Amino acid sequence: MLRDANPRELDQIVVENVLAFDAGFWVRLAARIDICKSDDDKKDYEELAENVMNIVDRLVHKTDIEQSTDVLKEIISPAIHEGDVKWPPRDPDTLKLMEKEISRREQEGQLDEGFLSEVSAQLRQAKQDGDKPGLQAMLQKVLQLYAATSLQKRS
Template sequence: MAKWLATPFPPVNICFFDSTSHRSPCFLYRRLNNGMLGGKKFTSLNFMEWKRRRTLIYAVNQDAERAFKKTVEVDRLIDMLRDANDQELQTLVVENVLAFNESFWIRLAARTETCKSEDDKKDYEELASLLMSIVDRLVHKTNEKIESATDVLKAILRPVVDEKEETPWPPRDPEALILMERELNQREQEGQLDEGFLAEVNAQLRQAKEDGDKPGLEAMLRKVLQLYASRVLSKRSYAKKGNEVLTAEQFLEDVIKAPEAEWNKLLIDGLTLGKGEISPEDLYAVINKRVERTLIRTEGGSYQQRILTEYLKGIQSRAEEIVQVLEGGTR
């Protein structure tokens, strides 16, 4: 008895007897296989080529599927990082430090470039800058003890603190304030001014108020919070809309960046009641808009949210005082 086996298309012939016989099932099967399939001669060479192409297509599909899954994973991480608060962000970076490779930064850059609004684009740019700082700090601090919030605050205050006697305020040496601001900016750039740091400053400030006998310390702690708020708020500009410069927004940003001691002069020179072109109503409007943006972009109830909004409201309160004085002078 003849034994033969034929698999469904694509055909593979396995014959266990002499295939020269015209009565052989293998012979008949080969005749079918060598016939016209779809109008095209199907030979063993055609089959090998088809099989090779199918293997290549399968490999390409597998690579594409892996790349897609990787992109989904990176996008999920980016979304988590974008929505995290300061403390969560630090934790996420530590837990996913190996994920911050070339593919991650390329994907983050691609998402930044495809943003539909300038606000979203700036959010991603700020996130990228902060992540780079945290990762860089993490790499350099791997074998070192990361400083506590108290250590960071001490380092910032060191230029203005007099360890031998009661600390005067303002400092006798103007250079001390410059050094203090420089240290704060460096620490902020390294991602060290997080919620833990802000909580420490607030705790120290509350204690100084309760003690009531350290006005110099209380003043310098307030200065730390002012410098922090000024730096964070100055990172984002709303003064340009296309090629147009929004004068009220630009004026507010100038005040935000300036030391508190210079606010009075800036407001007098900039408001219409003084020497400028910005009406009080326009200034109040952009301040309120900036407060709303800050509330949206910071965690509800966080120290950061409170400090930034209080700083903006402080500018408005000062502007209202100046307006009252100028209106009194014009009556």
């Protein structure tokens, strides 16, 4: 099915069956490449393997970014009111809620390089836009809270 699919169909097949692309699949595909009698068939299978691998990589990367974005949204949610960032927060509990969420996410292992990349990308974008200084300050605070949590964990 993968071999006969056009590029659009291939994307759809891979997305629908992403869990099937495990180590066993790659071993079977490599074995099939090894037993090819013609160089053309071998080349076709190698291209198919590369295309499938690229689609899976893009899918995993997109999923990681979406998860990091969702984590960041949850952390900053106490500082969001009616869709706008209110910074510095008026409610003294806002920082405590953010710190508590960061601590919880850290314990669950959700604060990784992907999360830090997402915060950094959002911070860069906020600086470029220049129209939301509250967002910049809040994202910097998220990084500070993360650093404090990380340091407390190590000591």
